[in-house]
Amino acid sequence: MxxxxxxxxxxxxxxxxxxxxxxxxxxxxxxxxxKGTELNKENPKPAPLQNPSNKDIKRARSYPMQPPTIPHKTDNYQTNLNANKCLSCHSRSRVEESQAPMISVTHFMNRDGNFLADVSPRRYFCKQCHVTQVERKALVKNDFKDVNEMLKKDRKAH
Ligand code: HEC
Ligand code: HEC
The missing domain is CATH 1.20.5 (Single alpha-helices involved in coiled-coils or other helix-helix interfaces)
Structure with a gap:
């Protein structure tokens, strides 16, 4: 060379x-x-806060293990070391009074699959998985297909 x-x-x-x-x-x-702001930086011009839907009506889940979306507002529902506002309605001992759906069995399981007496620490921060919704046009295109739709198509093909 x-x-x-x-x-x-x-x-x-x-x-x-x-x-x-x-x-x-x-x-x-x-x-x-x-909008491209790095994860460790604060966006100097954050998008305006939206008004979450508060209709109290359960939404269909897109797949069996989807965390259901929250159908009510969560403003001022704090979660910290001393209190968890969500559990004041959704815990096993509070649902009779609140008529909220109880957290399901998976919320009592630790990482080894054993059931604890109370909510598992890894399910303590509810909004890690459950989110409110706003009534807006989707921001990004989504071509997700429900499994039922796919099965129907598959059956037609045979
Ligand atoms: C004042 C009582 C109350 C508090 C506090 C509360 N919820 Fe709820 N939640 C309800 C009730 C009642 C429902 C049933 C639907 C409705 O009435 O909105 C519900 C529904 C839900 C659902 C839908 C369940 C499903 O099967 O579709 C989720 C998820 C949820 N709440 C999460 C939360 C989270 C997370 C928090 C805390 C940020 C919270 N909730 C705080 C009362 C409460
Ligand atoms: C790590 C993710 C995660 C966290 C954290 C979490 N959840 Fe869930 N949640 C799920 C998933 C997944 C489902 C659906 C499967 C199931 O029922 O276990 C669910 C289901 C639910 C349901 C519906 C139960 C039913 O029987 O229909 C309620 C209500 C709920 N969660 C409330 C809460 C509350 C309140 C907290 C906080 C104390 C919380 N979740 C924390 C993932 C999570």
């Missing part, structure tokens, strides 16, 4: 790895609603 082609090979590799690292950088920015 002469000196010139060795040099151009080196330039090619350098350009290639630069491209790869640029790609990795853009791939890290997955949070579309944050």
């Amino acid at each position: 002469n000196k010139l082609s060795r040099l151009s090979l080196f330039a090619l590799i350098a350009a290639g790895s630069l491209l790869l690292s640029l790609q990795a950088h853009t791939e890290e920015q997955v949070a579309t609603l944050r």
Whole structure:
């Protein structure tokens, strides 16, 4: 290999790895609603707060293990070391009084699959999994198909 082609090979590799690292950088920015703000930074212009739906009507789940979405407002429902407002209605001992649906058995299971007497610490922060909804047009296109729809199509094909 002469000196010139060795040099151009080196330039090619350098350009290639630069491209790869640029790609990795853009791939890290997955949070579309944050408009590219890095995860460890605060967005200087956050989107305005929305008014969550408060109709108290259960929504269908898209798949059996989906955490149901919250059909009521959760403003000022605090969760901290001393109190969990959600559990003041949804815990086993409070549902008779509140008429809220009880947290299901999975919320009592620890990571080894054993059932605890009270809610498992890994299910303490409800909003990690359960979210309120706003009535808006979807922000991103979604072509999710329910399994029933797929089964129907499959049956038709045979
Ligand atoms: C004042 C009582 C109360 C509090 C506090 C409360 N909820 Fe509820 N929740 C209800 C009731 C009642 C329902 C049944 C539907 C309705 O009336 O809104 C419900 C429904 C739900 C559902 C839907 C269940 C399903 O099967 O579709 C979820 C999820 C939920 N709540 C999560 C939460 C979370 C998370 C919090 C805390 C941020 C919370 N709730 C705080 C009373 C409460
Ligand atoms: C790690 C995720 C996660 C956390 C945290 C979590 N949940 Fe759930 N929740 C789920 C999933 C998944 C389901 C649906 C499957 C099931 O019923 O176990 C569910 C179901 C529910 C239901 C419906 C139960 C039923 O029988 O229909 C209620 C109500 C609920 N959760 C309330 C809560 C409350 C209140 C908290 C906080 C104390 C909480 N969840 C924390 C994942 C979570």
